[in-house]
Amino acid sequence: MTATAPTAPGKLGDALDPAAIQRYLGELDAWLRARRSELDELDRAALGAGRGAELTGDMSLALALWKATSDRYQLVSATWDGGRVLTQERERISALIWGRLDGATELPGGLAVSLPEAGRLCDALTGQLRSRLALVPGADESAARVRELRAQLERIRDQVGLEPATRRDDAVHTLAGLMSRLQEIAARAERGADVGGLLGPIEAEATTFERDLIVGNARRRDARSQVLSARELRADLEAREAALEKLAATCVATVDPAPRYAVPDVELLGPVPVTPDEIGAYLQRLDRVSQAFEVVQHAYSDALEEHAQLVALLDAYVAKARAAGVADHPDLVESERAARGLLERRPSPMAVARQLVTTYQTWLAKESTS
Numbered sequence: 001m002t003a004t005a006p007t008a009p010g011k012l013g014d015a016l017d018p019a020a021i022q023r024y025l026g027e028l029d030a031w032l033r034a035r036r037s038e039l040d041e042l043d044r045a046a047l048g049a050g051r052g053a054e055l056t057g058d059m060s061l062a063l064a065l066w067k068a069t070s071d072r073y074q075l076v077s078a079t080w081d082g083g084r085v086l087t088q089e090r091e092r093i094s095a096l097i098w099g100r101l102d103g104a105t106e107l108p109g110g111l112a113v114s115l116p117e118a119g120r121l122c123d124a125l126t127g128q129l130r131s132r133l134a135l136v137p138g139a140d141e142s143a144a145r146v147r148e149l150r151a152q153l154e155r156i157r158d159q160v161g162l163e164p165a166t167r168r169d170d171a172v173h174t175l176a177g178l179m180s181r182l183q184e185i186a187a188r189a190e191r192g193a194d195v196g197g198l199l200g201p202i203e204a205e206a207t208t209f210e211r212d213l214i215v216g217n218a219r220r221r222d223a224r225s226q227v228l229s230a231r232e233l234r235a236d237l238e239a240r241e242a243a244l245e246k247l248a249a250t251c252v253a254t255v256d257p258a259p260r261y262a263v264p265d266v267e268l269l270g271p272v273p274v275t276p277d278e279i280g281a282y283l284q285r286l287d288r289v290s291q292a293f294e295v296v297q298h299a300y301s302d303a304l305e306e307h308a309q310l311v312a313l314l315d316a317y318v319a320k321a322r323a324a325g326v327a328d329h330p331d332l333v334e335s336e337r338a339a340r341g342l343l344e345r346r347p348s349p350m351a352v353a354r355q356l357v358t359t360y361q362t363w364l365a366k367e368s369t370s
Contacts, residue, residue: 003034004151005119012098015090021080024097025073028119032070035122039063042129049133058125065113065122068101071294072115074301075243078250092239099236113218120155121214127152128207131200145199146186152206153179159213171213178206226279230272233286237266240293244300251300255307256347259299264289307350311343314357317364326367335360 006027009020039062046055076096079089100112113121127148153175160171181202189195244263252258266289273282318336321327339356342348 003031003038003123005031005035005116005123008097008116010094010098012094013091014094015087016094016097018083018085018090021076021085021090021093022083025077025080028069028073028076031119032066032073035066035126038126039066042126042133045133046129051133055129055132058129062122062125062129065118065125069115069118069122071297072096072101072118074247074297075240076115078247079239079243081246089242092242095235095239096243099239100232113214117214117218121211124152124207124211124214128204128211131203131207142189142195142199145203146182146189146195149182149199149203149206152210153182156206156210156213159210159217162217163213174209178202178209226283227272227274230279230283230286233283233290234266234269234272237286237289237293240290241266244293244296247297247300247304251303253346254348255303256349258347259296259303261296261299263296264292307343307348310350310353310357314339314343314360317357317360321364321367324364324368326364329363329367331363332360332367335363 006024009024010016039059043052043059046052046059076093079085079093079096081089085093097115100114101118156175156178160168160175163171185195185198185202188198241263248259248261248263269282269285269289273279314336318327321329321332326332335356339353339360342353342356
């Protein structure tokens with residue numbers, strides 16, 4: 001069974017419940033890890049089967065959605081700040097979750113989706129890739145695939161309800177057809193028939209239908225007036241600005257030297273104009289601020305990631321020393337104490353910390369060969 005994007009709490013504008021935020025962040029983190037592993041597996045399978053070029057479009061979109069979701073998770077996590085949130089921060093988290101994903105990660109056709117929609121669309125694309133590569137796992141494969149299809153059709157039922165009245169009848173008809181076919185397949189499976197050949201086509205149709213519904217809904221929302229789009233993007237940028245300020249403060253307090261990027265002030269853009277001759281230029285300025293936010297976010301998150309990797313590297317060396325029975329050697333003990341002390345210092349002098357971790361590695365190599 002593949003990973004499924006978690007259900008997001010609340011709705012846009014809510015001051016989300018802290019317990020719901022914490023639960024969602026944990027589930028989203030687990031989904032991001034599982035989804036990335038699965039996409040890597042599918043990429044290897046596609047290349048191994050000589051179908052890399054054929055599947056490039058869906059694979060690229062799935063990876064772009066994963067990247068956009070991962071970047072937004074970082075901002076939500078920074079705003080959450082371990083649970084130290086008041087009403088204002090919980091409203092910002094709601095805006096980060098339910099506002100549109102916008103940044104340097106380009107989605108085809110200017111697709112604008114929220115965090116939950118990006119997760120569902122990534123799920124649908126991954127399911128389609130698995131079906132096309134015939135990689136659906138499970139001990140009781142047919143039963144597991146039927147269960148997955150039933151769950152998928154329920155998601156599609158919810159999505160059909162969002163279709164405009166002029167298109168809803170066609171979508172309902174398509175959904176009814178899929179449900180009727182699945183019911184027939186499930187009945188055949190219960191009678192002991194081999195339904196493997198019947199499941200592949202309906203899986204492909206269901207995942208394509210779900211993807212098209214999600215994309216269609218996103219495109220309709222993105223087709224609103226430019227003024228509404230600008231207001232939505234500005235609200236999202238304000239939420240990202242607050243999250244980036246926390247991320248920057250955490251980084252500056254953790255590592256030395258830290259990046260020295262200024263977080264752009266969205267307020268300096270002024271109010272959203274309502275005249276046609278001004279809104280285009282305003283949207284361009286919003287896009288430039290969004291791109292600047294991407295640069296700032298990656299600079300600070302990369303610096304924090306380097307510190308975390310250095311701690312993990314020291315831990316790995318110490319574990320290796322214990323396995324070799326030399327961890328209690330005075331030089332290694334003193335070297336570890338000095339390195340860990342600098343890594344735990346706030347801010348941690350990274351240049352010296354790197355040297356001390358390397359020193360520990362050198363002592364370890366010497367004592368291991370003695």
